[in-house]
Amino acid sequence: MNFAIVGCGFIAKKHATAIENIEGAKLAAVCDKIEAAMAPYVDEYGAIAYTELTDLLQDDSIDIVCICTPSGLHAAIAEQVAAANKHIVLEKPIAMTIEETNRIITAAETNSVKLAVVHPNRFRPVVQELRNILDSGALGKISHANCIVNWNRGQEYYDQAPWRGTKQHDGGVLMNQAIHNLDLLLLFMGDAQEVFSMEATRLRDIEAEDVSTGVIRFESGALANVQASTTVYPKNYEESITIFGEKGTVKIGGSNALFFEHLQIEGMSEEETVILKEKVIADPWGTPGHQQIIRDMIEAIKLNRKPAVTGYDGKKSLELVLAFYESAEQNKSIRLDKGATV
Template sequence: MLNFAIIGCGFIARKHALAIEKIDNANLIAVCDRIPKMMSFYSENYNVKTYTDSDEMLKNPLIDIVCICTPSGLHADIAEKVAAAKKHIVMEKPIAMTIEETDRIINASESNGVKLTIVHPNRFRTVVQETKKILDQKLLGKISHANCLVNWNRGQEYYDQASWRGTKAHDGGVLMNQAIHNLDLLLWFMGKPTEVFSLEATRLRDIEAEDVSAGIIRFENGSLANVQASTTVYPKNFEESITIFGEKGTIKIGGTNALHFEKLEVQNLDNPAIQNIVNRVEEDPWGTPGHQRIIEEIIFAIQNNAEPAVTGEDGKRALKLVLAFYESAASKTLVYI
């Protein structure tokens, strides 16, 4: 049995608590938030000890793993303390807001011998897993290009929930907060990026960061990708999709939450084989919830002295791509990664 604690009891923390509850060898024993009322849900629904001081909580020798669910700009300082206390780390995305902060997190984890995983749960969706298998088998042949679209709705009330939302220091905009999941998938599918160009705007939301972004990526293998992301769509989420065009096939993962194949045509897969793949997706599109898989994977990594499925370096790659988009938009130039 591994004991978990949560720091930061906002909305996303409930997904961590539910995931821990579903895993047989995981147990939530503590939560921490500077605002006591934020912890009432956990004290009422889980047998946990509550803390308003994370330093005090980290003295608890029974805690093995800490889920960090605070505003992103606070990740580095908290992670260093958690690692120094010899607790393993489950870090909500993005890993941090800067590369310097990211390196501090990774270095602290390595120097203290603790495991670090970043919550990029979309990798575990059934359709994503099936797409990755096809790409790893090189069934699409040479990749020409890809499209990555996240056109969602986040109304002003979403940003007004907390003063840190939509700020550049602690949250970022649609790329950092929503589309970073899809950029992580794009990197997982397409490989290393070498150049980006981006434009961004704040069109409809009263926030400091961007609410709409459009950009282009060139990858090391020569393929290109278009990226479009927004939180300005009326009246609700419209689409989340990734399309990959290859010389021997086309794949489109689509829908409002990128859960289904909207196109699956592969030269070397006959119709029955394709239908079998589609059926596996439709039978269980969400698969095991992503947060649960992330936590299961770090438990496996701890018990087997292995790397987690999503590492700190994976989190750094996704962040680096977002920051390259931001740099390009600010400078109005091509940015080399």
């Protein structure tokens, strides 16, 4: 199938590499307002360069469009892509508001095109193994969880482009980095019911937050603490999720949440624990998440099924981030079943 990438910034390279590594997939076109940004894709992949989206969408050979633009532009572009009857792989977050998200989902459904949202951390081997543990019921009733993203993003990161760190097009640490981890929390813990949050902009010269902390109550009654920052000196320090259950405690962690840092489950022998830990250590990244999402999209089209990460999955993660923002702004708890209003 022929792919096009719209927006040739940093994340576009991951999409191009993923497409290149999938048999039967080809990067046929790229689109960006800046011609120089498209040059590497023309030279390396032989992609046709378009400076106007309307021109690209008239190319009948394009089957799937990867949208890699600033987040605030997702909705307008996705609507045009869907109207051209091309399937959509959309970088996270799905959009910046629920209104924009609903427009994207409606456009995809109205035009009968597939919509996949890029939450690649779901495909990490350690995440898959933790899902298996939770699905088996081995941890019993879950009491609570901890979710930590203490990373470094220096001022130079935000200064790369004028949209970075803005509330309109990018958001802060919750929207841009920790949304992946909130997505995993929802995957592990089920739907969120209520949040309370505080946030601050402490060290980076940006409009959005560089530090956030909050609490989630899930519909199951379980709780979770969330801490996220891009202010850690001098490099990424920790990305982890810990699940506490009546029959076990599991922590996936490290600087990129790739390993079992703690694994103790009732009935699991020391030998079984070591084998599972070493299995993950042997291939911690596995097949890159972008590659798995793009391959899954191809299969979803061929089999006429939903993609692995749907627009509704992307919407749930966004709702949680927006509830955090609303709570911090109003200094009160926000119920998700009533919907975030930001």
